[in-house]
Amino acid sequence: MPDLPRKKPVLAGKAALQGSDIRLEALPEGHLLHVMGATTTEGLEAHLSAAGIKDSAVRPAGYRQWFIAGNNVLPNALVWDFSNALAGSAFVSDQRHGRVRVGVSGLRAAELLSKGTAVDLHPATFPQGRTAMTLFGHISLQVARPGADEFELTVLRSFAESLYEELEALALSLGAARVAS
Secondary structure (H helix, E strand, O other): OOOOOOOOOOOOOOOOOOOOOOOOEEEEOOOEEEEOOOHHHHHHHHHHHHHHHOOOOOEEEEOOOOEEEEEEOOOHHHHHHHHHHHHOEEEEEOOOOOEEEEEEOOOOOHHHOOOOOOOOOOOOOOOOEEEEEEEEEOEEEEEEEEEEEEEEEEEEHHHHHHHHHHHHHHHHHHHOOOOOO
């Protein structure tokens, strides 16, 4: 199966913003797989390892649903092998053309995000490794906390630019400035 042509990254023209305690950036459009079915996070991690897929985060996205995200582009053959390994228990849908990831990090990252979502992002209630499907303003997204002061937002491609512009305004209000590329 030949690899699909890559779309131009939707946030390619957007500069990262950096302040002393906040950073906003478009993350690489590597891989994003949506898995639905009767499996577990641990089972998916084992199948990823067996398929040779490395540097991926497995994130719950609802009842019997997960997103598998990473910065590296996966060849279609590898995605196909992973999907075949799950046959009979789960289905895999490649979402790299349909969703975009945005990173928000720094000591004030939770403060920035709390201005647009009702999710309590305090580390005691939303610790490292936690994910939630939620809204940011009117935009549906998944928020994940891969690090103590690090968040990753996964949003539908058609809403990515609007979300990024909202986040830019909030980051600028917290003292961030555009990073020269």
